[in-house]
Amino acid sequence: MLAYFPAIYPDELLYSVLARYYLHVGLPPVANSHEILFGRRSVIASYDLIGSLNILAERIPAERSLSAEVLLNMTLYPYCVAFEPGEVRTRVEQDLKEGKVLGSHLRLGLATFRIGRVTHLRFCSACNKEMLVRYGELYWRRSHQLASVLICTDHEIALQQSSVYLDKESRHAFIAANLNNCSVLSSTNLFNSKSESVLNHLMQIGHLSIDLLRGTTPKSFEEWTIYYRARMLSVGLAKSAGTMNQKSFCEEFRQYYAETLAYFPHVIDGGSYPNQWLQSLVRRHRNASHPLYHLLLQNFLDQRKTVEPIFGVGPWPCPNPLIKHPEKYPVTNINLHGNRDRTVARFNCYCGYTYTRWYDKATKNLGPIRFLKYGPSVLPVLLSMVGLKKSLREISRLLKLDPKTVVKLCLELGIKSPWHSKVLAQSIKPITNKTKEVIRPSVDLTKTLRAATTDWAAIDAEYKFKISESSTLIKQAIPPIRVTLAEIERCTCQRGWLGKRLSKLPKSKRMLKRAVETTENFQMRRIVWAKDQLEQSGLPVDEWRIARLAGLKPKSYALITQFLQQLDILE
Template identity: 30%
Template structure:
């Protein structure tokens, strides 16, 4: 049947070739035409990844059929685009499926999970359509116009328009050719108004995607591709360490390269949580595939900074080891740096294999500070013991090891080394795990033995004092409440009795008995306050209540006390 198909034109889809064939043959119905073409009446007219291609070349010689199918797959379908960044085994499986049944092919490629969706209706470029009519007198569907996420023509830079042909809506079993009837001049555009800078970027992205159709990248496993990305990120200065990506710098570089394009194409937006975006995922792990546009945009961004950035935080490395106790002191043996960011300042942690660790800070203005010691490592203990055996002083030993005296004392304690110096270490001292501190032989100083106390006598004396103190408290004016704490403060120190309850049972019992309840104290204070009110001549109930410090619920009681006082005064008169 292949010999009856018309010659393919520039970037023409196989779907379009078959559609033009049907139009040229003036096939009246889709069913007989599909049976003649594919041997099945209700075969599906696939657009991007069609199946049963081996049936199209059944009239070819046996030795030429495989090559003919491969040419159709590579030159007339979207196979090169969708498999451009897939492993070789996936490419082979998809290619084999397209020879027959393509069931499950979209799951194999992960197309069902990608947020960048293929166009629902076929698209066209008005300028391309005019050129086709002028040169050939006929139109066709270009495959570069049907790529997911491509919104402009890669040839003319014109915004694509949406035709009336929906292959999945009533046209699944028929091929519809491009024409002025379905490609109307007033058709909807694929995207609305766009800034000029973003339009230039959209055209560039369309051309990058079109280039995949003609020259797809070499097949590579996802893990190998992820490792390749991290290598390129390291060359561009976008890695904090050998394994950690500098995500803020990566996003800044990406947005500087692509501007507002991610927000214009559905499925490419980075979202509010950038750590969960597709850009972070594609460079974080290599265990899964990503949409071809994701790879294209990331690669294009890395191509722009591939020469390495001038503001690489701490240089290209390797970096020197600053351990004075190591034989390689001063040699550039550190290959990796861990970069931390805190309020705009970058901190590089340089760890050597000998255990020595130092930090260098880089300010936002690019100023790089002096190295600061962080950890000495396993070479400190031998160096300290050697210095002590030679009779070295604290300051001399600290100077030789590049530390200040207090830091040396702290590191010696952490390493478990006993030193003959008495300086106070700086900071908290926590011995390293597995380190047993060395102990020096010291003379035990015997503590003075205190005489035993007669707690019975003390308890008896304090109980008597508690009764007397309670009477003194009751007699005080203005009234003071008799509480456990008040009496305890008058006979001993604060909490002294409370902490010795088991040794002072009599005293505790007396204190419990003399403690005054809240209501009892309020009545005693009210009585005194009423007497004061009589003396001053102000017997207003509210004033007495306030002066006595009583709650409003006691107002009736206050009024009763005042009334009782007046009755007694009246009877006395």
């Protein structure tokens, strides 16, 4: 049990409390001193996530009421897990309490983002003045060490980087804030803009970031998907619940933040978003995203005006005549999709009844209710009505459907009814004089057909000559190029033009068949060329040299050997 543990100041980081402890008791903040607090030396002095909290809580005097949970909330743990599922939070919390810190950043996905961790501890010059007056010493504030906070939300001035460069300090050292490492004169501001819009954006992001430190309710990736899609739909940036207007969304996001994005490295790269992080947030969530990404998106959506939904905010009525709902508007779920220039809504009631309505964007008219399916409530009613031999008209009036729709419904449900044969008979129209007139050809065969405007015979003769000429030119190329249909098309016309019209060009087709080289013929031509090149350069005419120069694979050595043997016979 510790005899002394320092008082904890407002918004103080646990890293800072431990650094002040070593300073107050006169111990160096290095590994050898960690046994007093943690019972072991191998404790990593991580500014954001500190482990072995169970042991630390046991050694702090009980009257301080500093449990492992309280100590955990003095780190940046609430911020790091704000958008993680519950199971990930539980596992990371357990690891930090037990001292397993090394894999925590990987499990949270923080190590995979281009947004790096804070490299220099940060401070606010105005806050430091107040600390000296009130407490007589400086400390590191928790809210100032967040990657998404560049401004002190209390004083609305830029945060500054201290001289504590964490990458160069010992990984086991807890470094306390003081006037030397928090010098206003030698420290740099995190931003220098005086633009009112930039300041407003940074203040908004800062407040949202600090809210995360107070704790959030865990949501699964699926719940975040539903949340963002609903928000996008409410502000008019979605075509439907499942289709986002990504082009307008990305452009408006960029225009809204403008130069503010320059102060958050790796959020935007030129005109695009690295790894499409912005588009991914409003798609189906499968992986974790950095808290800064979420905050930028949420702030953007919060500042937009809510667009009144086309079909109202709901709930909506259910026109099912077979069920009396206890509530007036029982439908709470609708799905939207596009159909050309119309938006179609599908209303799904818990009773199983489903209907649709459309909205025309051009005329801004709302279409009538259109039945889609009844659900389980219609089967017993139809069986009863058909069994009682009710007329088709009577049943259709009860169900508020067209008679043909009732017949179709019976067929789908496998209910035998006396109307099937009638409907089938109506669908097969008898052949009458009227129908004969309809199916007679409307084209007057006595009229002469218009002559073709394209003279394919002339084109055939022209391309026959072009094919012959181009094949000769291709064979003269150095290094050799294979004579193919594609190569001839490059020389004579557009790619694909000739091959699609060979049925109309018989002479060109025959010429093309003679001109195009087989693979073996082309290889032989390259072998001859390679041999000539070797002889001109004075190098030995070996098989491997010919194969290498001709670009042939080892399996072509037999062809090269055969060629060289034929040359020896001729000589």
